[in-house]
Amino acid sequence: MSWALRFHGVGNASAVELGSPMATIERDDAPWLTIDCGGEGLTALLAEYGAPPRALFVTHTHLDHVAGFERLFVSEYFDAARRGRMPVYVPAPLVPLLHRRIGDYPNVLAEGGANFWEAFRLIPVGDAFWHDGVRLEVFPVRHHWPDTAFGLRLPGSLVWSGDTRPIPEMLARHADRDELVAHDCALHGNPSHSGIDDLEREYPADLLARCVLYHHASRADARALRARGHRVADAGEVLALADPAAEAMA
Numbered sequence: 589m590s591w592a593l594r595f596h597g598v599g600n601a602s603a604v605e606l607g608s609p610m611a612t613i614e615r616d617d618a619p620w621l622t623i624d625c626g627g628e629g630l631t632a633l634l635a636e637y638g639a640p641p642r643a644l645f646v647t648h649t650h651l652d653h654v655a656g657f658e659r660l661f662v663s664e665y666f667d668a669a670r671r672g673r674m675p676v677y678v679p680a681p682l683v684p685l686l687h688r689r690i691g692d693y694p695n696v697l698a699e700g701g702a703n704f705w706e707a708f709r710l711i712p713v714g715d716a717f718w719h720d721g722v723r724l725e726v727f728p729v730r731h732h733w734p735d736t737a738f739g740l741r742l743p744g745s746l747v748w749s750g751d752t753r754p755i756p757e758m759l760a761r762h763a764d765r766d767e768l769v770a771h772d773c774a775l776h777g778n779p780s781h782s783g784i785d786d787l788e789r790e791y792p793a794d795l796l797a798r799c800v801l802y803h804h805a806s807r808a809d810a811r812a813l814r815a816r817g818h819r820v821a822d823a824g825e826v827l828a829l830a831d832p833a834a835e836a837m838a
């Protein structure tokens with residue numbers, strides 16, 4: 589069994605040329621679970637796989653993370669073999685926000701007769717959930733307002749921070765199995781996102797060494813982060829992951 593992480597995009601909400609910040613966990617060279625669904629990121633995903641995601645996890649509901657849902661509604665609803673099948677795992681506090689952002693429109697079809705969520709299999713989740721026989725963990729991060737943004741852990745393999753300020757206390761608990769940590773980080777931080785000064789100040793060296801940074805503003809910023817000795821993801825890059833911890837497997 590082999591596991592990998594493929595970045596479909598690595599940019600912030602303005603750096604559309606770098607793609608929406610999203611990725612797919614691959615198992616045995618096939619898409620397994622996609623994290624977020626921005627517009628540009630979905631375009632990159634469809635170009636890579638030639639098919640919509642197999643399953644989705646939503647970290648939060650900013651549009652660069654969920655704007656692709658409108659297109660997915662069309663591909664899922666109008667294909668009888670796909671309709672209502674794609675699991676969409678959503679931390680429970682996000683369900684009303686996600687519905688208001690993408691699901692709540694008068695008559696999703698002009699001709700009527702359909703509800704937005706009939707296209708998907710919406711699965712509200714708490715601190716952990718099962719996908720395809722594997723137990724993944726969910727934890728809150730710091731992005732704007734409490735309980736509106738979450739990270740994802742595949743124990744022993746991967747921690748995906750989602751958009752966040754530094755969260756040393758959360759990673760001490762949720763990234764303590766030598767996982768690769770894909771982390772929000774730009775050259776300069778702000779009240780919404782981490783900057784490299786923040787992470788260098790707040791994270792121990794052994795954690796920073798496991799981080800691969802994404803959500804930057806430009807290719808020049810990515811080069812500057814690398815020049816400071818950090819690993820930075822490129823759109824389209826695939827990173828090998830360790831096998832998940834045995835206790836995460838059903």
Ligand SMILES: [Zn+2]
Nearest residue numbers: 648650731751
């Ligand atoms: Zn965000």
